[in-house]
Amino acid sequence: AQKITQTQPGMFVQEKEAVTLDCTYDTSDPSYGLFWYKQPSSGEMIFLIYQGSYDQQNATEGRYSLNFQKARKSANLVISASQLGDSAMYFCAMSQREYGNKLVFGAGTILRVKS
Amino acid sequence: ETGVTQTPRHLVMGMTNKKSLKCEQHLGHNAMYWYKQSAKKPLELMFVYSLEERVENNSVPSRFSPECPNSSHLFLHLHTLQPEDSALYLCASSQALGAGYTFGSGTRLTVV
Numbered sequence: 001a002q003k004i005t006q007t008q009p010g011m012f013v014q015e016k017e018a019v020t021l022d023c024t025y026d027t028s029d030p031s032y033g034l035f036w037y038k039q040p041s042s043g044e045m046i047f048l049i050y051q052g053s054y055d056q057q058n059a060t061e062g063r064y065s066l067n068f069q070k071a072r073k074s075a076n077l078v079i080s081a082s083q084l085g086d087s088a089m090y091f092c093a094m095s096q097r098e099y100g101n102k103l104v105f106g107a108g109t110i111l112r113v114k115s
Numbered sequence: 116e117t118g119v120t121q122t123p124r125h126l127v128m129g130m131t132n133k134k135s136l137k138c139e140q141h142l143g144h145n146a147m148y149w150y151k152q153s154a155k156k157p158l159e160l161m162f163v164y165s166l167e168e169r170v171e172n173n174s175v176p177s178r179f180s181p182e183c184p185n186s187s188h189l190f191l192h193l194h195t196l197q198p199e200d201s202a203l204y205l206c207a208s209s210q211a212l213g214a215g216y217t218f219g220s221g222t223r224l225t226v227v
Contacts, residue, residue, distance in 0.1 A: 004157075035215070043203055045218035091158070102148075102171070103207075103216055105158040 003027075004094050004106035011111050013082045020067070021077040021109045023092030031097040034075040036066065039089040039108070048090075051075055082113045118142045121206050121219035128196065129227055136191040136222045138206030145211055147189040149181060152203040152221070164189060165211075196226045 003026040013019035025034065036048040051059045051066045059066040067076040079086055092106040119140045128134050138147065149161040163171035164183040178200075180192040189206055203223050207216040 037218075043205075043221040043223065045205060045207070045216075047215055047217070050215060100163075100171070101214075102160055102163060104160070107155075107157045 004092050004104055006092055006106035006109050008109045009107075011109055013079075013086075013111065013113055015084060015113055015115050016081055018078060018080045019082055019111065021079070021090050021092075021111065023075045023077065023106060025073050025075065025092075025094050027073070027094065027096055029096045029099075033095045033101075034066070034068070035093040035095070035103065036064070036075075036077045037091045037093060037105075038086075039091060041088070045091070049077065079111075084113050084115060087111060087113045119206060119208055119217050119219035121204075121222050123222060124220065125223050125225075127225045127227060128193070130196060130198070132196075133192070133194040135193065136204055136206075136224075138189040138191075138208075138219055140187055140206075140208040140217070140219075142208060142217060143210075144208035144217070145186055146209045146214075147183060147186075148207040148209075148216070149189065149191055150205040150207065152205055154202075158205070162191075193224075196224075198226050201225045 005024045032053045034051045038046045049059050049061045049064045049066050051068045058068050063080045065078045089108045089110050091108045093103045095101045095103050122137045146165045151159045161175045162181040167183045178195050182190040203221045205221045206219045209216045
């Protein structure tokens with residue numbers, strides 16, 4: 001079965017500081033992908049970053065980086081230099097070849113950036 | 116504009132009404148998806164279409180009926196819904212099954 005766990009229902013961070021959003025996953029499939037999406041109050045899901053299970057290096061996209069620890073089955077999102085516009089819901093998701101590569105989402109973490 | 120457009124953005128309907136949600140993508144993607152996002156629950160995959168053929172129906176009640184007339188359009192026809200069907204309905208598309216998804220802004224549905 002596919003399972004994505006986000007244990008932090010909500011997080012606060014001071015503007016300009018870095019924040020880590022946790023994500024752990026459970027799979028026996030050696031081929032999988034891990035995604036992070038941002039959902040502002042408008043409802044749209046915005047793709048942030050992707051990590052493939054065979055990728056040797058951690059993915060980075062601007063201020064976003066993914067701390068991929070394969071042995072621990074964790075894929076934490078690190079946002080550096082937080083901005084007020086980063087306040088949103090953040091979802092971790094996984095796709096597995098075994099399950100037709102469909103995206104399965106975690107419960108999400110609400111991030112609030114304080115000025 | 117993400118490239119995936121959903122209409123309407125908001126919909127209020129009675130339990131005896133029939134309505135349709137529309138999703139349109141101009142990204143040249145071959146796969147389209149309907150997700151349901153209820154309060155305090157993870158996103159639930161409802162339907163998957165690949166090359167206009169339904170490839171998955173995740174035990175969704177028959178009061179939800181999808182339609183994919185071509186690779187650019189996806190509909191979700193609604194009839195005799197229940198109040199617990201109130202949710203944000205998100206459409207997504209991808210180049211192929213397994214590729215990155217592009218989501219629309221969603222339709223916020225309220226059933227009264």
